[in-house]
Amino acid sequence: MDERQLRILRELGELGSVTAVAEALRVTPSAISQQLRLLQRSIPVPLTEREGRRLVLTQAGQALAGAAIEVESALSRARHSVDDFIEQPDGSVSVAAFHSAAATFFPLLLRSLAGPGRPQLVLADEDVAQDRFPQLTRDYDLVVAHRLDHAPPWPRTVAVTPLLREPLDVAMPAGHPLAAGRTVTPGDVADQPWISVHEGFPLLATVEAVATAAGRRLTVTHRINEFSVVAEVVAAGAGLALMPRWTARPHPAVVLRPLDGVHALRHIDVLHRPERTARRAVRTVLAALQRAAEDVRGRDTGAGDGAGSRETDAQGRAAAEDGRGRRRAPGRD
Numbered sequence: 134m135d136e137r138q139l140r141i142l143r144e145l146g147e148l149g150s151v152t153a154v155a156e157a158l159r160v161t162p163s164a165i166s167q168q169l170r171l172l173q174r175s176i177p178v179p180l181t182e183r184e185g186r187r188l189v190l191t192q193a194g195q196a197l198a199g200a201a202i203e204v205e206s207a208l209s210r211a212r213h214s215v216d217d218f219i220e221q222p223d224g225s226v227s228v229a230a231f232h233s234a235a236a237t238f239f240p241l242l243l244r245s246l247a248g249p250g251r252p253q254l255v256l257a258d259e260d261v262a263q264d265r266f267p268q269l270t271r272d273y274d275l276v277v278a279h280r281l282d283h284a285p286p287w288p289r290t291v292a293v294t295p296l297l298r299e300p301l302d303v304a305m306p307a308g309h310p311l312a313a314g315r316t317v318t319p320g321d322v323a324d325q326p327w328i329s330v331h332e333g334f335p336l337l338a339t340v341e342a343v344a345t346a347a348g349r350r351l352t353v354t355h356r357i358n359e360f361s362v363v364a365e366v367v368a369a370g371a372g373l374a375l376m377p378r379w380t381a382r383p384h385p386a387v388v389l390r391p392l393d394g395v396h397a398l399r400h401i402d403v404l405h406r407p408e409r410t411a412r413r414a415v416r417t418v419l420a421a422l423q424r425a426a427e428d429v430r431g432r433d434t435g436a437g438d439g440a441g442s443r444e445t446d447a448q449g450r451a452a453a454e455d456g457r458g459r460r461r462a463p464g465r466d
Contacts, residue, residue: 136208138172139201141165142180146190146198224414227255228422229269230277233360234401237380238277241425242418252414260358262333266404267291274409275418281338282398292410294403294419296426297379301339301397302389304367304376309388316391323347326354326372328363336375342395343375379429401426 144154151169155162173180180194190198218224230238235258246252259269259276266278270291277296280287287293303317311317322343329351330336344351354372357363360381363374368386376389377399391397403422409415 134172134175136204138168139197139204141168142172142190142194143198143201143205145169145181145188146195149187149189151188219411220413222413222417223250223252224412225253225255226275226412226414226418227257227273228275228277228418229257229259229273231279232258232260232358233377233380234277234279236361236382237429238422238425241428242421245421245424246418252418254418264333270404270406270409274405274412274415275422276404277401277422278404279399279401281336282400283396284338287402287404290406291404292407294405294423295400296403296422297401297430299380299399299401300378300391301336301375301399302378303392304364304374304381304387304389306368306370307386307388309373311390312388314390316393318393319343319346319395322373322392323349323351325352327351328355328357328366328372328374329353330358331356334358336399339375339395339397339399342397343392346395379432 141154141158144157145151145165148154148157151162151165155165158165169181176193176197178193179191180197181188182191183189228239228242235256239256242254242256246254257273259266259273261269263278263280263284266276266280267288267290269276269278278287282298303311303322305312311321314321327340329340340351340353355366357366360376363376364381364384364387366372367374368384375392375397378389380401403419405415405419410419
């Protein structure tokens with residue numbers, strides 16, 4: 134038996150005829166009769182009987198019709214509970230992000246969503262290989278993920294909300310000879326020692342693209358994923374590294390230089406299962422992430438001239454790809 138069959142039985146007891154039930158439920162009498170037959174198959178005693186030309190309920194049918202009222206009431210309460218949960222503005226929302234995005238977006242989220250009646254954030258850092266980000270949507274409401282601009286798109290099993298299309302620059306010590314220039318080329322940096330990420334992580338493909346453009350392999354001396362650690366190692370003179378322009382924390386002894394001749398951009402997106410945004414609280418957090426991205430994108434954060442500086446020069450402004458295709462760095466797309 135199912136809810137629809139029980140409702141038909143209840144309506145039959147109240148209205149007294151199949152025709153009246155069909156009119157009330159806006160279906161054909163034959164459809165009503167078919168559902169009654171299906172219900173009868175699951176019950177060992179008769180539920181209806183003929184009384185003249187009318188089909189009426191037996192005592193067993195009346196008992197089941199009474200129970201149907203309780204079933205409909207319980208289902209109605211359940212639906213209201215779900216509706217209340219979906220529309221709850223201060224529900225718990227879990228957000229995962231890779232390290233540099235977590236450092237950038239988590240403080241902005243916490244400040245913008247502070248106060249009563251706001252979603253309760255549950256934050257986690259997840260530094261995983263690119264192909265594992267979609268899997269995290271099983272465990273979190275929202276997942277901040279990154280992939281290189283030329284990498285395959287995210288699978289259709291997840292919904293995607295773009296946040297940033299972020300340039301990747303070459304990080305070097307402030308006193309490095311290459312720091313005197315506005316930009317660097319693959320040929321400029323190919324003979325330098327490099328600090329790269331571990332296998333399977335997005336930035337590795339861009340490091341390999343630098344080697345391809347230069348026509349020779351790079352010497353990778355260290356493999357470090359966390360950009361704050363990378364910055365310290367670069368500042369110590371251990372090599373060059375690729376670092377994101379906006380989401381890596383500036384270091385006073387490190388400068389960034391745009392890379393000419395290589396497509397060096399990454400997407401930062403929010404991944405989630407489509408049904409998650411049925412909840413009002415999740416939609417609120419997703420909108421806050423989008424506003425935070427606008428804030429990050431609007432900062433004057435081009436690759437600068439001085440130690441630790443990120444003041445935007447003309448070429449840095451051109452490189453500040455805003456994710457909407459309005460500005461691009463010369464030679465980088």
